[in-house]
Amino acid sequence: MDGAPETPRSGQPPSDASPASAKSAASAVARPASEQPLDTPVPERLGEWRPAEDVIQVVRSPQPGATRGTWRAFRETARGLRTVFGQILRGPTTVQYPEEKVPVFPRFRGRHKLHRFEDIPHNGAQAGLEKCVGCSLCAAACPADCIRVVAAENTPENRVSAGERYAAVYEINLAQCIFCGYCEAACPFDAITMGHDYELSDYDREDLIFTKEMLLAEAIERTPLRNEDE
Numbered sequence: 001m002d003g004a005p006e007t008p009r010s011g012q013p014p015s016d017a018s019p020a021s022a023k024s025a026a027s028a029v030a031r032p033a034s035e036q037p038l039d040t041p042v043p044e045r046l047g048e049w050r051p052a053e054d055v056i057q058v059v060r061s062p063q064p065g066a067t068r069g070t071w072r073a074f075r076e077t078a079r080g081l082r083t084v085f086g087q088i089l090r091g092p093t094t095v096q097y098p099e100e101k102v103p104v105f106p107r108f109r110g111r112h113k114l115h116r117f118e119d120i121p122h123n124g125a126q127a128g129l130e131k132c133v134g135c136s137l138c139a140a141a142c143p144a145d146c147i148r149v150v151a152a153e154n155t156p157e158n159r160v161s162a163g164e165r166y167a168a169v170y171e172i173n174l175a176q177c178i179f180c181g182y183c184e185a186a187c188p189f190d191a192i193t194m195g196h197d198y199e200l201s202d203y204d205r206e207d208l209i210f211t212k213e214m215l216l217a218e219a220i221e222r223t224p225l226r227n228e229d230e
């Protein structure tokens, strides 16, 4: 446009620039941007954007042609129909819950259980004592911070567990639990394990705090187990 000042291209000094400034601009452009002094004007440091040189050309595969395209569409449609008809032959998969329960795999991690010794423990204490010794390793391993253990000393008159101490309070807040199984892995006495019960919904959050008595009680085995090969 007439009268408009000409924009200098990167590496070219403006026409009215002095020889000294032209020389410094040219030397600034010749060096990489990271090595240029910070007082160098940004356009000279970074260079002028030339869209025509920066275009990325996308190379596409050749068009398949009419015959090959028709065959490809037919093949993909047939594949989809095979999946549909395969499901029809397998029959409906709707489960009439809650009358009918979805079986879980044996390693499914559901509601926790606390255990007692069923026979005489290794240190000769009586059977039926709690396995938990209140060491709090499970609480330390819990990433959701949902286990609370308060330990107390066993006495000859009141022996609860086979160790020196027992869990006077043991609570798991199942509203916070993420069923990761770290508590089960951390327990040195297999005192806590994950069961298979997954029906844990309730109306009140407080009811999802399971106490020691609830965890020691025999779980109502309502969840059927699925075989590994099913």
Ligand code: SF4
Residues within 6 Å of the ligand: 138, 141, 142, 143, 144, 145, 146, 147, 172, 176, 177, 178, 179, 180, 181, 182, 183, 184
């Ligand atoms: S299963 Fe995981 S989140 Fe739940 S109580 Fe155990 S360690 Fe904590």
Ligand code: SF4
Residues within 6 Å of the ligand: 131, 132, 133, 134, 135, 136, 137, 138, 139, 149, 167, 186, 187, 188, 189, 190, 191, 192
């Ligand atoms: S359940 Fe196991 S890890 Fe947790 S306090 Fe009891 S003995 Fe320790």
